[in-house]
Amino acid sequence: MSNEKIPYKIYLSEDELPKQWYNVRADMKKKPAPLLNPATLKPVTPEELSAVFCDELVKQELDETTPYIDIPEEILGFYKMYRPSPLVRAYCLEKALGTPAKIYYKFEGNNTSGSHKLNSAIAQAYYAKKQGLTGVTTETGAGQWGTALSMACSYFDLDCKVYMVKVSYEQKPFRREVMRTYGASVTPSPSMTTEVGRKILEEFPDTNGSLGCAISEAVEAATSNDGYRYVLGSVLSQVLLHQTVIGLETKTAMDKYGIKPDIIIGCAGGGSNLGGLIAPFMGEKLRGEADYRIIAVEPASCPSLTRGVYAYDFCDTGKVCPLQKMYTLGSGFMPSANHAGGLRYHGMSAILSELYDQKLMEAVSVEQTAVFEAAQKFARVEGILPAPESSHAIKTAIDEALKCKETGEEKTILFGLTGTGYFDMYAYAAYNDGKMGDYIPSDEELKKATDKLPHID
Amino acid sequence: MSNEKIPYKIYLSEDELPKQWYNVRADMKKKPAPLLNPATLKPVTPEELSAVFCDELVKQELDETTPYIDIPEEILGFYKMYRPSPLVRAYCLEKALGTPAKIYYKFEGNNTSGSHKLNSAIAQAYYAKKQGLTGVTTETGAGQWGTALSMACSYFDLDCKVYMVKVSYEQKPFRREVMRTYGASVTPSPSMTTEVGRKILEEFPDTNGSLGCAISEAVEAATSNDGYRYVLGSVLSQVLLHQTVIGLETKTAMDKYGIKPDIIIGCAGGGSNLGGLIAPFMGEKLRGEADYRIIAVEPASCPSLTRGVYAYDFCDTGKVCPLQKMYTLGSGFMPSANHAGGLRYHGMSAILSELYDQKLMEAVSVEQTAVFEAAQKFARVEGILPAPESSHAIKTAIDEALKCKETGEEKTILFGLTGTGYFDMYAYAAYNDGKMGDYIPSDEELKKATDKLPHID
Numbered sequence: 001m002s003n004e005k006i007p008y009k010i011y012l013s014e015d016e017l018p019k020q021w022y023n024v025r026a027d028m029k030k031k032p033a034p035l036l037n038p039a040t041l042k043p044v045t046p047e048e049l050s051a052v053f054c055d056e057l058v059k060q061e062l063d064e065t066t067p068y069i070d071i072p073e074e075i076l077g078f079y080k081m082y083r084p085s086p087l088v089r090a091y092c093l094e095k096a097l098g099t100p101a102k103i104y105y106k107f108e109g110n111n112t113s114g115s116h117k118l119n120s121a122i123a124q125a126y127y128a129k130k131q132g133l134t135g136v137t138t139e140t141g142a143g144q145w146g147t148a149l150s151m152a153c154s155y156f157d158l159d160c161k162v163y164m165v166k167v168s169y170e171q172k173p174f175r176r177e178v179m180r181t182y183g184a185s186v187t188p189s190p191s192m193t194t195e196v197g198r199k200i201l202e203e204f205p206d207t208n209g210s211l212g213c214a215i216s217e218a219v220e221a222a223t224s225n226d227g228y229r230y231v232l233g234s235v236l237s238q239v240l241l242h243q244t245v246i247g248l249e250t251k252t253a254m255d256k257y258g259i260k261p262d263i264i265i266g267c268a269g270g271g272s273n274l275g276g277l278i279a280p281f282m283g284e285k286l287r288g289e290a291d292y293r294i295i296a297v298e299p300a301s302c303p304s305l306t307r308g309v310y311a312y313d314f315c316d317t318g319k320v321c322p323l324q325k326m327y328t329l330g331s332g333f334m335p336s337a338n339h340a341g342g343l344r345y346h347g348m349s350a351i352l353s354e355l356y357d358q359k360l361m362e363a364v365s366v367e368q369t370a371v372f373e374a375a376q377k378f379a380r381v382e383g384i385l386p387a388p389e390s391s392h393a394i395k396t397a398i399d400e401a402l403k404c405k406e407t408g409e410e411k412t413i414l415f416g417l418t419g420t421g422y423f424d425m426y427a428y429a430a431y432n433d434g435k436m437g438d439y440i441p442s443d444e445e446l447k448k449a450t451d452k453l454p455h456i457d
Numbered sequence: 458m459s460n461e462k463i464p465y466k467i468y469l470s471e472d473e474l475p476k477q478w479y480n481v482r483a484d485m486k487k488k489p490a491p492l493l494n495p496a497t498l499k500p501v502t503p504e505e506l507s508a509v510f511c512d513e514l515v516k517q518e519l520d521e522t523t524p525y526i527d528i529p530e531e532i533l534g535f536y537k538m539y540r541p542s543p544l545v546r547a548y549c550l551e552k553a554l555g556t557p558a559k560i561y562y563k564f565e566g567n568n569t570s571g572s573h574k575l576n577s578a579i580a581q582a583y584y585a586k587k588q589g590l591t592g593v594t595t596e597t598g599a600g601q602w603g604t605a606l607s608m609a610c611s612y613f614d615l616d617c618k619v620y621m622v623k624v625s626y627e628q629k630p631f632r633r634e635v636m637r638t639y640g641a642s643v644t645p646s647p648s649m650t651t652e653v654g655r656k657i658l659e660e661f662p663d664t665n666g667s668l669g670c671a672i673s674e675a676v677e678a679a680t681s682n683d684g685y686r687y688v689l690g691s692v693l694s695q696v697l698l699h700q701t702v703i704g705l706e707t708k709t710a711m712d713k714y715g716i717k718p719d720i721i722i723g724c725a726g727g728g729s730n731l732g733g734l735i736a737p738f739m740g741e742k743l744r745g746e747a748d749y750r751i752i753a754v755e756p757a758s759c760p761s762l763t764r765g766v767y768a769y770d771f772c773d774t775g776k777v778c779p780l781q782k783m784y785t786l787g788s789g790f791m792p793s794a795n796h797a798g799g800l801r802y803h804g805m806s807a808i809l810s811e812l813y814d815q816k817l818m819e820a821v822s823v824e825q826t827a828v829f830e831a832a833q834k835f836a837r838v839e840g841i842l843p844a845p846e847s848s849h850a851i852k853t854a855i856d857e858a859l860k861c862k863e864t865g866e867e868k869t870i871l872f873g874l875t876g877t878g879y880f881d882m883y884a885y886a887a888y889n890d891g892k893m894g895d896y897i898p899s900d901e902e903l904k905k906a907t908d909k910l911p912h913i914d
Contacts (some may be wrong), residue, residue: 007470008471008537008538009537009538014466079551081466092538110567111840156836173882178842178879180884180889181888379639380640383538384568385569385638422571422879425880428637429634429637
């Protein structure tokens with residue numbers, strides 16, 4: 001099909017919605033290293049994980065061989081309220097840049113959570129409900145995951161307790177109110193409500209909080225309450241699995257119009273959006289059927305792939321979660337209070353870490369003010385005000401499109417626009433007022449955190 | 458087509474996007490009364506209007522006979538970035554209510570302005586640009602129109618000066634930042650920057666501001682600056698014309714699936730969303746081809762249709778705009794600071810006023826806390842957090858669906874979901890905290906304002 005005929009937005013019909021998630025681990029010859037029990041340093045058993053996570057999610061977490069996993073009807077029903085999401089041809093951005101590149105983005109922001117997080121939230125809430133649980137606990141950074149989970153829990157009438165990273169809780173009071181509107185309880189983290197929170201506050205009374213710390217609190221709140229389990233919005237392999245709905249829709253839409261991306265770009269905090277977007281493309285790459293350049297974009301202030309080490313580490317500050325082999329800055333690393341709360345995690349998905357280590361994908365880091373410059377440019381021509389997190393991908397997509405302008409290459413660039421920035425207006429105000437700074441951790445700072453890694457082979 | 462096959466969301470293809478707006482006045486036997494020059498009390502001439510509005514928009518404002526007006530290619534190009542908007546079957550709401558009614562809503566919130574306002578903003582910015590103007594001035598209540606206009610002006614590289622109703626400026630600081638991100642300047646109204654603003658502040662130093670007052674300031678700022686014109690987000694017939702894209706898409710989508718609404722519901726502030734949604738259906742009604750029950754929903758705190766008078770009145774507090782025959786509470790009426798800023802206008806579209814007077818549509822008023830109760834119920838089952846304005850329509854749609862539950866009638870209900878409430882979290886917080894009040898003006902208060910009408914036959 002000729003490019004003249006490609007609409008601004010490609011919407012699949014509901015019939016074309018994926019009926020199964022794709023488990024990319026099934027096509028990986030070398031699998032991610034197993035999760036370890038922090039007490040025994042042996043691979044965790046399903047029984048051990050079941051104290052923290054819902055049974056069905058434990059199964060998904062540990063399943064490395066089943067390539068396709070059915071999406072239950074109830075989840076499909078919820079997906080249909082906001083999916084399929086549009087694949088957008090960025091005609092206006094291409095024109096503004098004067099690039100011969102063809103730019104596409106998969107837009108996940110058209111739902112009240114404002115991001116892709118809802119794709120996994122509804123799955124996790126469903127399995128919790130199915131297991132007969134009372135409720136779930138979780139952490140949230142920017143608030144997108146917490147909002148998504150609140151919506152999902154409200155839909156299935158489950159209790160929802162959210163620990164929100166303190167700096168986001170303060171910077172983003174409106175997200176808190178969205179969560180409350182959907183019936184969730186929200187606590188700033190670190191808090192005095194958990195043992196691990198009290199311990200951290202004693203050591204670092206002025207901390208901004210971090211995802212790692214909020215995770216520890218949420219896990220403690222789940223394991224110390226009957227009828228509750230902990231759910232997580234990123235990093236875990238089960239989350240990447242659910243997020244493959246993004247990539248599967250994208251692939252179907254592109255195939256329909258005979259489009260093949262040369263470069264696929266996504267921002268990477270814990271890795272769920274990127275992992276979900278690239279999954280079916282990576283599958284082809286792993287099976288030797290096609291090749292794609294895949295780029296993870298992370299903030300220069302929290303550069304786990306580009307400056308971290310590939311080693312076993314704790315997923316949380318409190319060291320209660322299983323150990324995971326991943327690219328990490330050290331679970332004690334406290335990222336600066338940058339405005340992309342969703343990208344302030346010290347580690348990275350085990351799947352993406354292994355793929356990166358196998359050189360099947362690249363990574364770049366970008367600085368905050370350059371990211372907001374790209375965000376504003378994008379908003380003014382494409383109409384959508386992007387989330388700071390998503391804008392990392394925009395920045396790199398623009399950079400690649402400008403390279404094409406220099407070389408004259410008509411490359412096809414695909415990036416994930418994970419969400420909207422409607423709840424990030426303090427960040428935009430700082431940018432509008434010229435008051436935004438950049439922070440790049442020093443080698444010494446990074447070394448100090450990774451020196452404390454548990455050193456497991 | 459059987460109802461089993463109706464998807465959750467009906468998306469038209471870009472090819473099915475309307476190529477023309479529909480001018481409902483062409484099918485009205487009795488037309489709306491002409492606009493009058495406030496100085497001469499004679500019908501305004503195109504020349505007089507051209508001092509305030511762009512030339513092409515003056516033509517559209519005064520055109521009562523052309524049924525279809527072409528949508529320029531440049532506007533269609535912009536529309537394609539966020540349109541066609543989805544027509545949603547509210548399966549989950551139906552289930553939650555246990556009603557045999559079939560509920561549909563046309564959702565206009567999937568764009569950064571968060572509402573339908575963008576449909577007219579882009580048209581008005583386009584005509585201003587085409588005329589070679591430097592910029593435009595406007596007022597905004599809730600901030601949705603200002604945001605929409607900022608986006609449109611940024612797209613066409615036009616200056617944008619926004620006067621924002623003071624109570625909204627203070628309650629919704631984030632909207633201000635969205636407008637600034639798109640390059641607009643934003644001033645709280647009443648302000649000291651205009652003669653009319655200074656005069657109002659002198660008389661009412663503690664005023665919350667009102668749309669009528671902000672309009673006066675924006676008009677003054679336009680007419681006292683070369684290269685500027687004033688643009689308005691509602692009330693005017695040209696705005697209703699642009700908004701017919703909502704109704705035309707809805708009609709096409711419904712026809713495609715063989716759906717015929719029994720009841721059509723929309724919130725009404727100035728009337729542009731309702732006018733746009735009902736236009737093609739009203740056209741059929743006017744031509745005797747079909748019948749529909751059409752309901753305008755307004756806040757009990759600002760009840761122009763249900764408790765106002767049908768008479769000539771000023772559109773603005775400063776009395777600089779043309780006089781319009783409409784249902785009005787009096788241009789001096791100062792509505793309470795309710796949370797639906799977009800519905801705090803003293804008057805109503807001349808077209809809708811005339812249709813209401815001819816009993817071709819009904820009107821009801823609803824109270825604020827009941828509206829937020831409906832909004833929360835809707836959000837929890839349909840996933841979308843609605844704007845307070847739109848929630849007025851939700852409230853009445855739910856009421857009608859519950860009547861069907863009592864009678865067992867399987868009526869088809871269509872309502873306009875004009876926007877999202879992401880920038881209305883203070884209002885939701887007040888509701889969540891049980892601190893929301895209701896305000897219904899007394900007969901004396903209303904009489905006091907309408908006694909000051911200009912009394913023109």
